Amino acid sequence: MASGLAPVSRRRFLQSATLVTAGIVAPTPWLRGTLAQASPPPLAQFDYGDVVLASDLHQKQLAATHAVLMGLSDDSLLKPFREMSGMPAPGEDLGGWYHHDPNYDWHTFDAGFAPAATFGQWISALARHYAITQDPKTRDKVLRLNGLYAQTISGSFYENNRFPTYCYDKLVCGLIDSHNYVGDPQAIPILERTTDTALPHFPKKAVEHGKAWRPNKDESWTWDESFTISENLFLAYQRGAGERYRELGRQYLDDEYYDPLSEGHDVLAGRHAYSHVNSLCSAMQAYLTLGSAKHLRAATNAFEMLSKQSFATGGWGPGEMLRDLNSEEVAASLTESHSSFETPCGSYAHFKLTRYLLRVTRDSRYGDSMERVMYNTILGAKPLQADGRTFYYSDYNFQGRKVYSEHRWPCCSGTLPQVEADYRINSYFRDSRGVYINLYIPSTLRWTQDGAQVELTQKGKYPFDSGVHFDLKTSQAREFAINFRIPQWAEGATISVNGRRPQTPTTSGAFVSIHRRWDSGDRVELELPMTMRLEPIDPQHPRTVALLFGPLVLFAITATRPAVTGAELLGASRVDQRTWQIKTISGPIKMLPFTEIEEEQYSTYQLVT
Numbered sequence: 001m002a003s004g005l006a007p008v009s010r011r012r013f014l015q016s017a018t019l020v021t022a023g024i025v026a027p028t029p030w031l032r033g034t035l036a037q038a039s040p041p042p043l044a045q046f047d048y049g050d051v052v053l054a055s056d057l058h059q060k061q062l063a064a065t066h067a068v069l070m071g072l073s074d075d076s077l078l079k080p081f082r083e084m085s086g087m088p089a090p091g092e093d094l095g096g097w098y099h100h101d102p103n104y105d106w107h108t109f110d111a112g113f114a115p116a117a118t119f120g121q122w123i124s125a126l127a128r129h130y131a132i133t134q135d136p137k138t139r140d141k142v143l144r145l146n147g148l149y150a151q152t153i154s155g156s157f158y159e160n161n162r163f164p165t166y167c168y169d170k171l172v173c174g175l176i177d178s179h180n181y182v183g184d185p186q187a188i189p190i191l192e193r194t195t196d197t198a199l200p201h202f203p204k205k206a207v208e209h210g211k212a213w214r215p216n217k218d219e220s221w222t223w224d225e226s227f228t229i230s231e232n233l234f235l236a237y238q239r240g241a242g243e244r245y246r247e248l249g250r251q252y253l254d255d256e257y258y259d260p261l262s263e264g265h266d267v268l269a270g271r272h273a274y275s276h277v278n279s280l281c282s283a284m285q286a287y288l289t290l291g292s293a294k295h296l297r298a299a300t301n302a303f304e305m306l307s308k309q310s311f312a313t314g315g316w317g318p319g320e321m322l323r324d325l326n327s328e329e330v331a332a333s334l335t336e337s338h339s340s341f342e343t344p345c346g347s348y349a350h351f352k353l354t355r356y357l358l359r360v361t362r363d364s365r366y367g368d369s370m371e372r373v374m375y376n377t378i379l380g381a382k383p384l385q386a387d388g389r390t391f392y393y394s395d396y397n398f399q400g401r402k403v404y405s406e407h408r409w410p411c412c413s414g415t416l417p418q419v420e421a422d423y424r425i426n427s428y429f430r431d432s433r434g435v436y437i438n439l440y441i442p443s444t445l446r447w448t449q450d451g452a453q454v455e456l457t458q459k460g461k462y463p464f465d466s467g468v469h470f471d472l473k474t475s476q477a478r479e480f481a482i483n484f485r486i487p488q489w490a491e492g493a494t495i496s497v498n499g500r501r502p503q504t505p506t507t508s509g510a511f512v513s514i515h516r517r518w519d520s521g522d523r524v525e526l527e528l529p530m531t532m533r534l535e536p537i538d539p540q541h542p543r544t545v546a547l548l549f550g551p552l553v554l555f556a557i558t559a560t561r562p563a564v565t566g567a568e569l570l571g572a573s574r575v576d577q578r579t580w581q582i583k584t585i586s587g588p589i590k591m592l593p594f595t596e597i598e599e600e601q602y603s604t605y606q607l608v609t
Helices: 056-071 074-084 119-133 136-150 155-159 164-182 187-201 230-238 243-251 255-262 273-290 293-307 329-336 343-361 364-376 412-427 566-570
Strands: 022-025 051-053 428-431 434-437 443-449 452-460 467-474 478-486 494-497 510-518 523-527 532-536 544-549 552-557 573-576 579-584 587-592
Touching: 051 412, 056 119, 056 136, 056 412, 074 119, 074 136, 074 155, 119 136, 119 164, 119 412, 136 164, 136 187, 155 164, 155 187, 164 187, 164 230, 187 243, 230 243, 230 273, 243 273, 255 273, 255 293, 273 293, 273 343, 293 343, 293 364, 343 364, 343 412, 364 412, 364 478, 364 552, 412 443, 434 443, 434 510, 452 478, 478 523, 494 510, 532 566, 544 566, 566 579
Parallel strands: 434 478
Antiparallel strands: 022 510, 051 443, 428 434, 443 452, 452 467, 467 523, 478 510, 494 523, 532 544, 544 552, 552 587, 573 579, 579 587
8 A cells, every 4th residue: 555767669469379189379470459369268267266386385274364263352343433433332442443432643644543444444355265165154254244344334424534445445346256256136136235335535536646636635545546446446336236336447447657658658657566567457458348458558658668667576666656667766676775665565466467468468478577576575474463464565576574563453454364365366378279377386276178077287396396287087088178388498398298298399478379189197297497596686786686487586695795695695505305405616505495484584586796
């Protein structure tokens, strides 16, 4: 939650290739201003319950956060709504940002900053968890909390709230997820009442950060995020909430932001990082809902610009601000800041944006980007605590550490539970011809293909090992395609079916399609060579580099900045499954991926001699 460069050429996508026995699935073509006539429809998502994860890293994260949410009392969760609506408000106050303080001093940026702001996100996360597990206690909590919230709906909540559209947006998300995944029959009626009550307290169109729209209010009242809300409004329309939500989604599109982006002008610098990347998801929904090619161009162009100011981890926005590509600011943050990437919120926006872009374009690089952010940022986040301690920033300083935010229940406590549920819907996609495997996570996917029940089980120790294999079960033999994402870095990748390799070579940086008649017992073996490589932080600082192994950034565990050469980094050797070591003149240095770091001091980048 918050606060130009030279034009960047728009990526021109290659024309789609026809699926053959084995071939490359090229990205969808785009013409300037219009969608190419030959473009296939977007890939479809699977449901949360279609994918069962078998990864301890992912499952442990989900279980820990879900336990925290289930342990929060109903009265505590409803307390700020009740207080702001003039109702009796029993129960313990959660404190932190969730707390309501009518005399809040905005200069403190502490307890009382955003009362009840994460409620809708927590409802959303619980609804998604129910879709995964079918746990009746989770469903009961969602239904109960929605009913209690409905009793508190009041204009005073919005009139006396610094973030009326921000809070509304999260409530929309929670209610449509309750409708979609829990089957709450009251969710849409509650949404209608919420919308009727909230709208009189909103600006008439999207307003950027820092622009006043409510008279006689201090600066903090300009930090609301009406420019991000169209995504969930369009989703509400798609899920049957009514035509008004499509029109509201259109009304709050931030074309002051999207118009220059659609023309290739980089206007990211100086904007709040998470909220403006999140706003690009609204642009993607404008394309998916309204068919607006302009908004698709804005999102694809912005992703190109964002990629050029990202860290090797995939994270972006040091100090929560997007930067000028040609400035020294991103490199300078390695010594001047410990607030490098707003991790749960940023990864949530990043995953949504890359998921939309991948579905529309079928371009594997969006999966590469999603994978990098997953393994190097959010999957290594410290767990949410029952007292509201929340992991907020990843720290890429030369003297970095993992720490909790000094604020309890900040915005990242809302997005973290949603991110952890969404690993499943990021992993696989489908079209009428078959499935796309995007993330290599031990898991089982179940779906129906032309009337046959199909089960695809993925196993392996990726990304700590290069091999991934897939076992297929099907009630009847069927012909369809399985498309495998081959990362850009995986030169020399190989794929075999039942021990035999297809004739078509496997190309990195694309989806490779195996289209055949599949039967139970079929096995696919994928080998993604894990090579060491160095990535500079930017072109201006070629000696400031990060060491990568496949999709993993390896962090130097050291109390002082090491003196090291590029050759020494590239010569890193394996100590065990998840530990590497480099040998330097001054002694060995342990190298760990982000998921394995606990309390140690580390350095993301090394200055090579």
